[in-house]
Amino acid sequence: MPVHTSETIKGSRGKGFGLGLALASAVAFGGSGVAAKPLIEAGLDPLHVVWLRVAGAALVMSPLAVRHRALLRRRPALLAGFGLLAVAGVQACYFAAISRIPVGVALLVEYLAPALVLGWVRFVQRRPVTRAAALGVVLAVGGLACVVEVWSGLGFDALGLLLALGAACCQVGYFVLSDQGSDSGDGAPDPLGVIAYGLLVGAAVLTAVARPWNMDWSVLTGTARMDGTPVAAWLLLGWIVLVATVVAYVTGVLAVRRLSPQVAGVVACLEAVIATVLAWVLLGEHLSLPQIAGGAVVLVGAFIAQSSAPAGNGSEPVAGGGAERELSARGTTA
Template identity: 45%
Template sequence: MATDLPALAPERVTHRGRGTALIVLASVCFGSSGTIAKPAMLAGLSPEQVAAARIGLAALVLVAAAAVFRPRLLKVRRREWPLLIGYGLLGVAGVQLCYFVAAGRLPVGVAILLEFTSPVLIALWTRLRGTKLPGLMWGGIALAMIGLALVARVWDGLSLDAVGLLAGLGSAVCSAGYFLLGEHGATTGDPLGLVTWGMLVGAIVVCAVAPPWTLPAAVLDAPAELGPWHPPVWALLIAVALFSTVLAYTLGTSALRHLPASVASVVGLLEPLVATATAWALLGESLSWLQVLGAVILLGGAAVVQNVHSRQSAQEQLGVAQASPASAP
């Protein structure tokens, strides 16, 4: 790889509304992955095989698109490799593999709740690094976590498995890494380059766990049930790779150019809400009134965090504006 090229980092122009819209769209794309992929698993593929196909196809699409339209994204300086490898290991491969292990040993609702405790970890990390978060923001995070617990129905078949618990906590750490490393990469370089290389690193790891050549051809051609449609399994894998991976990661990482990780991760809690709603609409899975209540509480918590961040940004901009005349010669 080239080591003598200057950094090609686009100028950062933040826009809170744009960032919020991007992370909401990313949550919709991420949240649809389970609904799209589940029929493929019911047809005979393992979760690891679906993850390998999803990330592997996404990596191929991203690398090919970059090579044709933006080849400069494939040129990486030596000092950029730690960020790209960390993002790929944590934000791509780690989240997928840890979640699948947790879901295999714990109730799915508990596994989801453990993964999406990442906003708390991000808030703690932010606090440890010297940035004080308002008490109201902590309250919004807590409110969103309560809503998430209701949406995930964590009380259904609750059981404790040490390996599953550790894997669930690992998925939370990896999810926090996705937001924190994504924020750093998106604000110092090109988000699409970060996603492309991160996806390639993640694909190498996940495909080592579930090699693509182990995918059974008979299952790939079999019809699956997705609401009123009966697409072949291979079509679902392509859909989850393009919509729920390529588009989701690109939108989510681009949002981190405009929103801090502590805010984006709370808005990202919409993902399990979207997953529950799409599973109810397309797969016929039940949706209780408690889950609806949890959705309202979750959205309320996310709105509180967004509102606090908006006021903080306005105060910071006002402070800069007031300080400028004083500093002028």
């Protein structure tokens, strides 16, 4: 019996550490928009901020790309899909959205991704979904209506909302690609390797689109303002690259390896809460009571949708909060 007791304690500690990693990942991801928006308001184009984030993270993660270079031969389609959709597409749309609408609203719109995935499964693939999943979709859409204040003719910039929806659609595209091209057993790709190559692909694509040689580099040597408080621009950029990207991705992968995808997905839902609170405190972006209530409903709906696997599908539920968590869950389950 002492053996079982020690194993139980070890397992509990491992899960506790995993929860800590998942929370750290949610905090890191949630802080990206708060750090990026002052740089955009200081004069940087949203695409340039995205390029700086992805290119910097790709440079830091390049040793992992060298270590897993066999992925270039084995899984080129997956690497291209991750780079184009989960990295370049999601980040470009999200950063462009927060230049026009509040950070919290943009991220809550992005949390429609689990509901959109189920819509793809039901109406495009014509596969049945559970009643709980359908309820999650209804809750997410209803909550979003409160967040964007549809009763007042959309209280936010329509283009900004479309860009945030574009970020959610990019996540859906990667979910579908991952579902169609996933391996099993020992053939499953290493999540950290895919992330490293995804960042490299995303950086290459964004270089052609953003044209960083036209960027106003002098902004990075000055200061940006967070609700009137001056902050060094290089410090904000360092947070975006090292914490909100590298640390966020790595801790997210390690967390899912210690937890079930469902538990990691629940903790990931805190990302939207953290982003909204940080934007409220640091940027002065206050939301009304109906918007806060609607945001809570969106998160509940996203949680129900991601924790309810489509009927007849042997894969694990879609984890809310980003394609990187779906990739981590697939690698761990395999």
